[in-house]
Amino acid sequence: MTEVQEHYTLRVNGRDHAVEDAWLGESLLYVLRERLGLPGSKSGCEQGECGSCSVTVDGVLVCACLVLAASAVETEILTIEGLAGPDDPMTVVQEAFVTEGGVQCGFCTPGLVMAVHDLLERIPEPSDLEVREAISGNLCRCTGYGRVLAAVQQAVARGVRG
Amino acid sequence: MTDTATRAPARDGIGASAVRPDGVAKTKGAFAFTSDLFAEGLLWGRTLRSPHASARIRSVDTEAARAIPGVAAVVTALDVPGLPTYGLDEADQPVFAIDVVRYAGEPIAAVAADHPETARRALEAIVVHYEVTDGVYDPEEAFDAPPIHPNGNVFRHVPIRKGDPDATGEVVVEGMYEVGMQDQAFMGPESGLAIPAEDGGVELYISTQWLHVDRDQVAACLDLPPEKVRLTLGGVGGAFGAREDVSLQVHVCLLALRTGRPVRMVYSREESFHGHVHRHPARIWMRHHAGADGRIVKLEARLLLDGGAYQSTSTHVISNAACFASGPYVVPNAVIDGYSVRTNNPPCGAMRGFGAVQACFAHEGQMDKLAAACGLEPVEVRLRNAMAHGDTLVTGQVVAGTLPTRECIEAAAALPLPPDPADDWLARPGGTGRTTDRSDVQRGLGWAVGLKNLMYAEGADDYSTASCRLEGGFAVITSAAAEVGQGFVTLAAQIGRTVLGIDDVTLGPAQTATIGSAGSTSASRQTWMSGGAVEAACVAVRAQVLAHVAASRGVPVAELALVDGRIASADGSVDVAVAEAAPGVVFEATEEFHHHRTHPLDAGGQGQAHVAFAVACHRAVVDVDAELGLVRVVQIATGQDVGKALNPLAVRGQIEGGIAQGVGLAVLEEIVLDKGRIRNPSFTDYLIPTALDMPEVVATLIEQPEPGAPFGAKGVGEAPTVSSHAAVVAAIRAATGLDLARCPVRPQDIALAPRVAG
Numbered sequence: 001m002t003e004v005q006e007h008y009t010l011r012v013n014g015r016d017h018a019v020e021d022a023w024l025g026e027s028l029l030y031v032l033r034e035r036l037g038l039p040g041s042k043s044g045c046e047q048g049e050c051g052s053c054s055v056t057v058d059g060v061l062v063c064a065c066l067v068l069a070a071s072a073v074e075t076e077i078l079t080i081e082g083l084a085g086p087d088d089p090m091t092v093v094q095e096a097f098v099t100e101g102g103v104q105c106g107f108c109t110p111g112l113v114m115a116v117h118d119l120l121e122r123i124p125e126p127s128d129l130e131v132r133e134a135i136s137g138n139l140c141r142c143t144g145y146g147r148v149l150a151a152v153q154q155a156v157a158r159g160v161r162g
Numbered sequence: 163m164t165d166t167a168t169r170a171p172a173r174d175g176i177g178a179s180a181v182r183p184d185g186v187a188k189t190k191g192a193f194a195f196t197s198d199l200f201a202e203g204l205l206w207g208r209t210l211r212s213p214h215a216s217a218r219i220r221s222v223d224t225e226a227a228r229a230i231p232g233v234a235a236v237v238t239a240l241d242v243p244g245l246p247t248y249g250l251d252e253a254d255q256p257v258f259a260i261d262v263v264r265y266a267g268e269p270i271a272a273v274a275a276d277h278p279e280t281a282r283r284a285l286e287a288i289v290v291h292y293e294v295t296d297g298v299y300d301p302e303e304a305f306d307a308p309p310i311h312p313n314g315n316v317f318r319h320v321p322i323r324k325g326d327p328d329a330t331g332e333v334v335v336e337g338m339y340e341v342g343m344q345d346q347a348f349m350g351p352e353s354g355l356a357i358p359a360e361d362g363g364v365e366l367y368i369s370t371q372w373l374h375v376d377r378d379q380v381a382a383c384l385d386l387p388p389e390k391v392r393l394t395l396g397g398v399g400g401a402f403g404a405r406e407d408v409s410l411q412v413h414v415c416l417l418a419l420r421t422g423r424p425v426r427m428v429y430s431r432e433e434s435f436h437g438h439v440h441r442h443p444a445r446i447w448m449r450h451h452a453g454a455d456g457r458i459v460k461l462e463a464r465l466l467l468d469g470g471a472y473q474s475t476s477t478h479v480i481s482n483a484a485c486f487a488s489g490p491y492v493v494p495n496a497v498i499d500g501y502s503v504r505t506n507n508p509p510c511g512a513m514r515g516f517g518a519v520q521a522c523f524a525h526e527g528q529m530d531k532l533a534a535a536c537g538l539e540p541v542e543v544r545l546r547n548a549m550a551h552g553d554t555l556v557t558g559q560v561v562a563g564t565l566p567t568r569e570c571i572e573a574a575a576a577l578p579l580p581p582d583p584a585d586d587w588l589a590r591p592g593g594t595g596r597t598t599d600r601s602d603v604q605r606g607l608g609w610a611v612g613l614k615n616l617m618y619a620e621g622a623d624d625y626s627t628a629s630c631r632l633e634g635g636f637a638v639i640t641s642a643a644a645e646v647g648q649g650f651v652t653l654a655a656q657i658g659r660t661v662l663g664i665d666d667v668t669l670g671p672a673q674t675a676t677i678g679s680a681g682s683t684s685a686s687r688q689t690w691m692s693g694g695a696v697e698a699a700c701v702a703v704r705a706q707v708l709a710h711v712a713a714s715r716g717v718p719v720a721e722l723a724l725v726d727g728r729i730a731s732a733d734g735s736v737d738v739a740v741a742e743a744a745p746g747v748v749f750e751a752t753e754e755f756h757h758h759r760t761h762p763l764d765a766g767g768q769g770q771a772h773v774a775f776a777v778a779c780h781r782a783v784v785d786v787d788a789e790l791g792l793v794r795v796v797q798i799a800t801g802q803d804v805g806k807a808l809n810p811l812a813v814r815g816q817i818e819g820g821i822a823q824g825v826g827l828a829v830l831e832e833i834v835l836d837k838g839r840i841r842n843p844s845f846t847d848y849l850i851p852t853a854l855d856m857p858e859v860v861a862t863l864i865e866q867p868e869p870g871a872p873f874g875a876k877g878v879g880e881a882p883t884v885s886s887h888a889a890v891v892a893a894i895r896a897a898t899g900l901d902l903a904r905c906p907v908r909p910q911d912i913a914l915a916p917r918v919a920g
Contacts, residue, residue, distance in 0.1 A: 023279055030278075039198035040191020042399070044349045045431040049845035052349060080191035090189060098185035101811040104819065105647025106188030106195075107350040107399030113189055129588055132853040139845065141349050141400050142647045144822030145853040147815055 013082030029053045029064035040080035051138035054111035061118040080110035102151035104142030175660035179811035196369040196396025197353035197428045205274040207427035208281040215266040215506040215838025216297030227287040232276040234421040244385030255472040264471035266839040267436030274417040297506030301468035304503035317502040318477040320484040322767030325495030331451040331459035335531040339524040340904040342832035344441035350399015351434040355426045356418035363390025369398040371405040374679035383412045395672035401646035403512030404438040435843035439511030442467040444520035456536040456543040460495035467502040474511030476502040482517030489525040490567040490613035491547035496556040515883045518614040526610040526888040540609045558768040564866040570779040573801030573862035580797040591792035598787040608892025611779045612885030615772040617687045627678030628695035629752040630703045635741025640670035643680035643692040649812040661700035663727040686877025694755035694872040702751035778802040778881035780889035786897040791909030795857040805868040805876035820882025828890035
């Protein structure tokens with residue numbers, strides 16, 4: 001890329017990351033995946049329909065593909081890698097996804113896990129409709145959502161927020 | 163029991179709901195999909211595609227694109243060193259269009275650049291002069307139109323003639339049915355990473371359904387020996403048939419070899435819609451003749467599938483559609499003609515259900531008409547005709563294995579119905595749109611039963627290979643079977659634990675360089691075929707271990723048994739854990755598994771063409787607001803023939819996921835074409851079910867172990883998709899009284915349908 005390159009800093013999962021020589025048109029998803037070594041957020045549609053790239057920016061659940069990376073400076077960004085590191089135990093939600101069969105191909109899973117964490121932080125005991133509404137922005141093609149809903153139920157039953 | 167010393171060995175063996183070995187990594191975002199792979203010096207590949215469905219290419223000028231700083235290579239048809247075309251059966255599809263474009267989205271050129279935006283700009287800078295020509299967009303016109311391709315416009319005609327063509331009955335019902343073009347819409351778009359190798363070959367990390375057949379096609383196009391094209395399965399984000407054909411494989415390897423650098427190619431969602439085959443749209447006419455008691459006497463049918471511009475698997479999909487046009491019913495006389503043809507529409511090929519889905523929509527519509535004509539309940543007419551073990555298909559093949567059609571229907575019928583339409587606004591059609599008054603809600607109930615074969619057919623020897631290596635109580639199983647989300651990795655380890663009696667069983671990487679072909683992850687075949695290969699390899703290793711212990715302890719091998727992780731003799735003189743039986747010794751075996759031989763259909767469509775069959779019944783309940791054309795699918799109940807559930811949790815996941823795709827085909831999903839161009843190549847415009855669209859699913863598994871199948875298990879992936887769409891549409895017909903001969907059912911099909919006055 002020959003045009004003006006930008007340098008900025010993003011705060012992701014509690015750590016500052018320098019972004020250097022970046023094209024201003026890059027989405028937050030691109031920068032997370034390709035520049036910061038955080039490929040856990042997935043690129044499924046690049047237009048905010050599938051939710052596979054769900055992250056939180058200052059506590060708000062967003063599709064990282066629709067956020068310009070450079071516009072996210074001075075925010076707190078949380079990605080799937082920030083919920084539990086490689087050596088950390090899984091969160092209750094993550095554990096429920098595994099044991100209830102909520103994971104098949106797994107491409108939508110990081111986004112779904114982020115969405116469920118966001119839901120349970122807002123509404124610790126959601127109704128079935130609230131759960132379905134909360135994850136309706138996360139497309140899954142493998143599970144038909146049955147085991148995903150079971151996973152959310154299990155996480156709720158264990159009474160742990162997020 | 164958390165004490166590992168006292169834990170029962172071989173936990174999570176066959177029959178247990180073992181959890182996925184990749185589940186933890188997948189929930190943490192640490193699982194490496196192909197699109198997540200990185201290599202030093204990586205370039206980005208992108209494809210230029212034709213906007214026209216039918217055109218002659220006058221010129222392709224890549225000069226300006228090559229001049230853009232950061233562009234490392236631009237390749238076109240002229241740069242393909244080997245075979246210029248590829249294809250699963252017939253190499254009729256160009257790697258890049260050569261002089262002619264036959265569908266909108268056909269690749270013209272590819273670029274590699276230092277940044278995806280550079281690559282995008284390079285594509286814009288390629289100048290292609292097209293001369294747009296008249297295309298064929300209606301499959302009915304393909305027969306008489308000038309050939310679109312030197313191979314002609316008819317991929318295959320499958321005639322089936324059984325019994326007396328003049329037989330008839332007191333009741334005759336007839337209908338025309340249509341099924342739209344469905345997309346597999348897996349969540350992880352096509353992706354590949356190609357790395358040039360020092361020996362002049364290439365390493366390709368790829369999301370695919372069948373590594374070895376990809377390798378052979380790529381090697382032919384690159385003019386390399388197969389051993390110099392080494393494929394490794396990357397993490398696959400779903401498949402459903404769309405990864406059976408080559409998409410970007412040749413392009414990305416060619417760019418890597420041309421630049422001498424690693425190249426990654428990942429499709430956008432829009433490109434994904436253009437870059438893989440779809441479910442064939444179908445037009446099907448059927449006429450059933452029956453006795454007054456509803457027993458079928460004869461089926462006449464004509465099935466027409468639009469295969470699009472290139473052959474892919476069109477010859478097999480039409481064979482399946484024709485063979486299963488009769489559904490899971492005894493049909494003594496049949497006159498069936500199936501055609502798959504070439505048009506200038508996007509190529510069609512494999513999708514979950516593979517021809518049986520289209521046929522089912524028609525035969526189930528017919529069964530409801532037959533029930534009405536005979537004054538029978540929909541369930542009753544199906545039970546009266548239900549096919550079972552020992553019955554004969556329209557192809558003359560006797561069903562030698564299990565086929566619990568009746569049991570599936572009765573099981574679905576026995577499941578509880580959902581409560582009456584809710585008082586809750588949000589639970590009505592239209593949901594949060596709050597459009598529907600309770601008085602506008604009409605509830606309907608519909609039935610469908612579907613039949614499909616398992617494994618490849620008509621003489622194909624789609625064998626599978628697996629190896630097992632056991633050392634110090636740890637086993638590693640290697641298979642090239644593509645894990646695409648279905649759970650083969652879970653199952654292979656379960657089989658290993660059960661056969662070897664140990665806990666520590668892991669899977670090696672799926673690669674072409676280290677193991678023979680596993681065949682395709684399709685046709686509901688990996689549980690049977692690769693499960694069978696894994697079982698055989700583990701059994702061979704178990705025999706080696708027992709022989710070793712027998713020799714070293716001086717006891718006859720016949721007196722030794724491997725039970726619960728221990729090798730013991732009947733008299734108790736030998737009792738040693740597998741892990742400690744042979745310190746330092748490595749036991750290893752590689753085995754191939756073949757299913758019994760099948761044969762091509764003859765000129766009358768008769769023959770032993772299929773290996774085995776699976777059946778499922780679906781009962782759908784819908785609420786409809788007929789004024790607005792809104793449908794809410796409330797519940798799907800299913801009885802499914804599974805042979806034996808090797809992992810009940812995974813089976814349930816397949817059933818629910820497969821039904822979701824059926825619900826999508828019933829009321830949401832269709833690729834809309836305008837003179838061959840896809841009008842809705844995005845998830846904004848091509849809708850797949852969300853969590854709010856999905857109904858409750860209740861299921862009963864019918865377990866009748868299949869003779870000859872490893873552990874008695876049938877593949878379970880396709881049956882949920884074969885008939886669930888037909889059940890939903892039947893329910894909408896029941897709610898509205900409309901004929902609805904086409905799926906998906908769109909709001910206008912209901913709201914704007916002519917209604918009988920009064």
